[in-house]
Amino acid sequence: MAKSDVKVLGSWPSQYVMRARIALNIKSVSYEFLEEKLWESKSELLLKSNPVHKKIPVLIHGDKPICESLIIVQYIDEVWSSGPSILPSDPHERATARFWAAYLDEKWFPSIRSIGMAQGEDARKTAIAQVEEGLVLLEEAFGNCSKGKPFFGGDQIGYLDIAFGCFLAWLRVTEKISGIKLLSEANTPALLNWADRFCSDAAVKDVMPDTEKLAEFGKMVIAKMRGAAPPK
Amino acid sequence: MEGGVVLLDFWPSSFTMRVKIALAEKGIKYECKHEDLFNKSPLLLEMNPVHKKIPVLIHNGKPISESLIIVQYIDEVWNHKSPLLPSDPYQRSQALFWGDYLDKKMYSCGKRIWVGKEDQEEAKEELMKILKTMEGELGDKLYFGGDSIGYVDVALVPFTSWFYTFETCGNFSIEADCPKLIAWAKRCKESESVCKALPDPLEIYGFMLQLKKRLGLN
Numbered sequence: 309m310a311k312s313d314v315k316v317l318g319s320w321p322s323q324y325v326m327r328a329r330i331a332l333n334i335k336s337v338s339y340e341f342l343e344e345k346l347w348e349s350k351s352e353l354l355l356k357s358n359p360v361h362k363k364i365p366v367l368i369h370g371d372k373p374i375c376e377s378l379i380i381v382q383y384i385d386e387v388w389s390s391g392p393s394i395l396p397s398d399p400h401e402r403a404t405a406r407f408w409a410a411y412l413d414e415k416w417f418p419s420i421r422s423i424g425m426a427q428g429e430d431a432r433k434t435a436i437a438q439v440e441e442g443l444v445l446l447e448e449a450f451g452n453c454s455k456g457k458p459f460f461g462g463d464q465i466g467y468l469d470i471a472f473g474c475f476l477a478w479l480r481v482t483e484k485i486s487g488i489k490l491l492s493e494a495n496t497p498a499l500l501n502w503a504d505r506f507c508s509d510a511a512v513k514d515v516m517p518d519t520e521k522l523a524e525f526g527k528m529v530i531a532k533m534r535g536a537a538p539p540k
Numbered sequence: 541m542e543g544g545v546v547l548l549d550f551w552p553s554s555f556t557m558r559v560k561i562a563l564a565e566k567g568i569k570y571e572c573k574h575e576d577l578f579n580k581s582p583l584l585l586e587m588n589p590v591h592k593k594i595p596v597l598i599h600n601g602k603p604i605s606e607s608l609i610i611v612q613y614i615d616e617v618w619n620h621k622s623p624l625l626p627s628d629p630y631q632r633s634q635a636l637f638w639g640d641y642l643d644k645k646m647y648s649c650g651k652r653i654w655v656g657k658e659d660q661e662e663a664k665e666e667l668m669k670i671l672k673t674m675e676g677e678l679g680d681k682l683y684f685g686g687d688s689i690g691y692v693d694v695a696l697v698p699f700t701s702w703f704y705t706f707e708t709c710g711n712f713s714i715e716a717d718c719p720k721l722i723a724w725a726k727r728c729k730e731s732e733s734v735c736k737a738l739p740d741p742l743e744i745y746g747f748m749l750q751l752k753k754r755l756g757l758n
Contacts, residue, residue: 360641360673374633376640386629399616403604410606411590445590 314339315368317354319346321525323417323474324377325365326515330470331384333511335391347532378409381470395467401453402467405460408449409471416442417475423482424530432486439482439490446472447496454498458505465509473506477516481523545570546598548584550577552747554647555607556595557698557737562611564733565689566618578754608639611694624691638677638684639695645670646699654702654709654748655757664710668717675721682727689731693724697734700725704741705748 314332316339318325332339344351344364357366357373367374367383374383385394396402419438426432453460453468460468483490491500507516517525547563549556549572563570575584575594587596587603597604597613604613615624626632649670652663674696678684684692703714703725715722728734752758 369630372630374630374637376637379633379636379640382636383629383633386632399613400599400602400604402616403609403613406609406612407604407606410609 313370315342316340317342317344317351317357317366317368318364319344320517321346321522322364323478326474326477327377327470328365328367328380328384329515330465330474330511331381331394333515334394334465335384335388337384337388337391377474378406378413378467378471381467385467392464393466394461394470396461404449404453405466405468405471408446408453408460408468411442411445412472412475416446417478420475420478420482423486424526425533436486436488436490440495443490443496443499447499450498450502454502459502465506465511469502469506473503473512476503476507477519477522478526480519481526484519484523485526544598544600547572548575548581548587548594548596548598549573550575550594551739552744553594554698554702557701558607558694559595559597559610559614560737561689561694561697561733562614562624564736565622565624565694566614567621568614568618608643608691608695611639611691615691622688624685624689624694626685626690635684635691638674638692642670642674642692642695642699646696650699650702650706653706655752656709660710664706664712667706668714671714671718671721675718678720678724683724689728689733693728697725697728698738700728701738701741701744705745708745709748 314337316325316328316332318328318341320343329339329341342351342353344354350362354364354366355362357368358364358375361375363375365375365377365380367380369383369387374380381394396405416439419435419442422435423432423439426435449468450460454462457463459465460472465473479490490496491503493500506512545563545568547556547559547570549560551574560572573581573583575581577594580592584594584596585592587598588594588605591605593605595605595607595610597610599613599617604610611624625635645666649663649666652659653667677692683689684696700722706712707714729738
């Protein structure tokens with residue numbers, strides 16, 4: 309498949325864009341990465357390819373756009389079916405992986421974000437407690453899904469590894485800025501080891517942003533959001 | 541429970557209606573257990589400890605939660621008839637996209653309409669925008685799934701049982717701006733699977749009035 313046949317519209321800090329890139333890497337699919345310019349108006353191609361949400365990532369395969377990171381990952385798994393499988397084959401395991409991915413997107417990651425946005429010590433402590441509660445659930449889920457193997461997906465990275473692992477860069481930035489260890493030997497030993505394995509995987513390491521660079525970017529985002537004009 | 545299918549249900553919920561339609565489309569026999577959301581059963585708390593929400597499908601003793609995840613599960617396990625998702629990966633990604641769109645938008649928008657506070661006008665505009673978008677997506681097709689009910693039809697049609705409630709609370713007409721969508725809803729209700737799953741809109745309205753009272757939202 310010609311490289312220009314597969315494009316990813318995205319930006320380097322985005323955890324959701326990382327999901328699409330990791331999935332393509334697992335399948336050894338070459339693609340063109342079209343970087344949206346941060347802080348500038350959205351490109352014509354993005355607005356045309358994702359008119360409903362106007363958000364990255366967008367996978368463009370041939371001339372067909374596919375939007376929403378988890379839907380993109382599933383699409384990649386189905387189209388390049390000769391490569392290693394990303395979703396489990398058992399329907400109940402698939403449903404479980406989807407359940408936790410939805411939990412991460414709807415509940416857990418927003419609680420990570422609220423640590424950074426928290427104003428005041430009480431708000432910060434509440435936000436941290438929420439993240440830690442979530443990690444306890446995820447540590448248990450890891451045990452149930454991995455069944456003693458290195459990843460949620462078993463011997464290799466799978467759907468839930470990708471769905472969760474993409475947040476590790478922001479998690480590390482949050483740990484650095486807040487001075488708290490969210491993943492720890494004491495509370496989440498399995499996830500701590502999984503995180504290292506995930507980040508060093510060949511499909512991941514080149515697309516995982518550097519923690520320092522992401523921390524600088526994070527500070528800029530918070531400054532812009534706090535300095536932004538109040539909504540009308 | 542071994543080999544059996546159980547649905548933890550709450551009759552006014554658009555989300556449990558989705559599951560009922562999917563089960564009926566596949567001809568699956570199941571036990572329906574009605575939940576009181578103000579007094580959740582030990583079974584619900586055991587089967588969905590993370591969210592404590594309905595619907596939950598219990599199959600061979602194992603729970604599946606989140607309505608569209610359940611619908612996909614049903615489609616994958618009982619793949620002998622009435623496919624809900626397209627077989628082509630691109631078409632499937634589009635169907636999943638619209639299901640996700642509805643999940644992100646419909647419920648919170650509808651709730652702001654029937655709660656009826658200062659954000660009601662904005663919510664009405666947002667609802668019409670969502671429905672017009674869906675009407676555009678339907679185009680000239682009989683169903684979102686093409687010639688037969690599919691995943692997006694299952695995802696959207698339950699909310700139509702709440703239209704009377706939205707219209708009455710918000711004092712507006714959905715049919716006036718989205719006639720094709722209303723025609724599609726009527727077409728869906730000709731199917732037994734949909735007709736049996738969707739309550740009478742007047743009963744939904746009555747339920748909403750009681751709920752508002754109970755939550756002190758009057």
